[in-house]
Amino acid sequence: MKILGIETSCDETGAAIIEGQSRNKKVKILSNIVTSSLSLHKKTGGIIPEVAAREQIKYIIPVINQAIEQYDNLRANKQNSIVSDIDAIAVTTGPGLIGSLLIGVETAKTLSFIWKKPIIAVNHLIGHVYTNFIQQSDCEIQTKSLNNKPLTVNESTFPAISLIVSGGHTDLILIRNHGSIKWLGGTRDDAAGEAFDKIGRLLNLPYPGGPSIEKEALKGDPKAFNFPRPLIDSNDYDFSFSGLKTAVYRETKIIKRFNNRLTANISASVQQAIVDVLVKKTLKAVLRYNAKSILLGGGVAANQKLRDELMLNTKNQIPNTEILIPEKSLCTDNAAMIASAAFFNYKPASWKKIIANPELYFD
Ligand code: KG4
Ligand code: ZN
DSSP states (O other), X not given: OEEEEEEOSSSEEEEEXXXXXXXXXXXXXEEEEEEEOHHHHHHHTSOOHHHHHHHHHHHHHHHHHHHHHHXXXXXXXXXXXXXXHOOEEEEEEESSOHHHHHHHHHHHHHHHHHHTOOEEXXXXXXXXXXXXXXXXXXXXXXXXXXXXXXXXXXGGGOSEEEEEEOSSOEEEEEEEETTEEEEEEEBSSSOHHHHHHHHHHHTTOOSSHHHHHHHHHTTSOTTSSOOOOXXXXXXXXXXXXXXXXXXXXXXXXHOSSOOHHHHHHHHHXXXXXXXXXXXXXXXXXXXXXXXXXXXEESGGGGOHHHHHHHHHHHHHHOTTOEEEOOOGGGTSSOSHHHHHHHHHTOOOBOGGGOOOOTTOOOO
């Protein structure tokens, strides 16, 4: 089965075609195009929803067109039309920015109507989880394998604990099986990515703060500042990162003369504080629910420190747990993950039933 995925929940416009054969096998990417209005948001230090939506309108058709062309270049047998090759259309219906979501949703509905293909509504957060169900390159698999054996994803992956860490969300969920999800906890204030972005701004680093702080942190000492690790030992699966942001803000007020060394030390210490909390709470959930695997997802999953520490601590503390971490290029928003989620949670619907829902959460 081949699915065309469309993702427009925030500032990325994505279209991808994936192929899935069985629910025991990862899906294969046949084409994957993502463009972003990030450079515009760098100027304002954050996303202005209206600007993001206007850019989505500009990009959506060219991006879908390119995804189709990329797939066409791969096809050996060009006798069938591409449209007849595609079995269904998957689209992110939420959560996200309403203006951005509507562009993808209405485009998908139009294609579904014209092409007479079923449509599958996908929760963006579940999309991030299903990045782990996409075939990845050999070298990535090598770095992720705990026992030097390539990882496979199948029913024995469940129950799984997924940590979704993005710009808008920080959630821990229990996945009993495809489509059977229990939300365990999430952030009470800022998301992890949001904390990185806001702290990056305090430090005068380029937007988005996550990759900027990661780069600075390489030159700094993670023990230089003992920033708070909010809720790290709390008896739940919640997170809170706004206090960390306030602690950094205070530090920036106390320090009169900023220099590169201080920026690097604050970055390394902030990154360590965020990673410590994320890793500890994830492992706590794995132990409590006797999970067989950990599925990491979301833009912050691109952070090497988080990837390394999650791997190391899992190996040391719960060695039999499989850990799946997406390829870095697929951690941030893309449409391949949306099509992947649709394949494993195949609920085809008529375009008439599909609506954008910016507040969409877990069922
Ligand atoms: O998943 P995503 O692309 O968009 C949302 O759904 O929110 O995540 C974007 C977030 C941003 O907050 C960005 O700073 C963060 O992911 N991010 C990172 C890294 N790369 C992206 N955070 C830490 N380290 C990174 N390398
Ligand atoms: Zn996202």
